[in-house]
Amino acid sequence: MRPHETLTESQDRRLLEVRLACPDIARACDLTRAFADLVRHHRGHLLLERIREAEQDAPRPRPMQSHEFHPTAEVLRRQGQLTNSARCAAK
Structure with missing residues (x-):
């Protein structure tokens, strides 16, 4: 992550827009900046x-909502469909 003072005016403005639109992104940005500061200034x-x-x-x-699939569940669901399709093709 670049130091905040090195951002261009348009980058700084866009970052502010995104941070205001999503508190989770704002928090992630704060945590990332704090970590970058620890590394940059050798404060391990x-x-x-x-x-x-x-x-x-x-x-x-x-x-999770009932209509949402966890990525692993989605993979397993697809594998199940492929297995069922393969069984039907073999008959």
């Missing part, structure tokens, strides 16, 4: 403390 000794802070502030995962 603060990493565990920052992880704990991030975990405390993290939003709860939202429950």
Whole structure:
């Protein structure tokens, strides 16, 4: 991640628009910038403390809706369809 001060005016404006539109992206951006600062300034000794802070502030995962497939479930569903199709073709 580039330091904020190196962004062009249009990049800075676009980043602000995205951050305002989605609080989750804003939070992810804040965490990424904090991590980049730790690395850039050799503050690895603060990493565990920052992880704990991030975990405390993290939003709860939202429950999946019945119409949503977990990626693994989607793969398994497709494999099942392929298996059923292969069985029908073999008959």
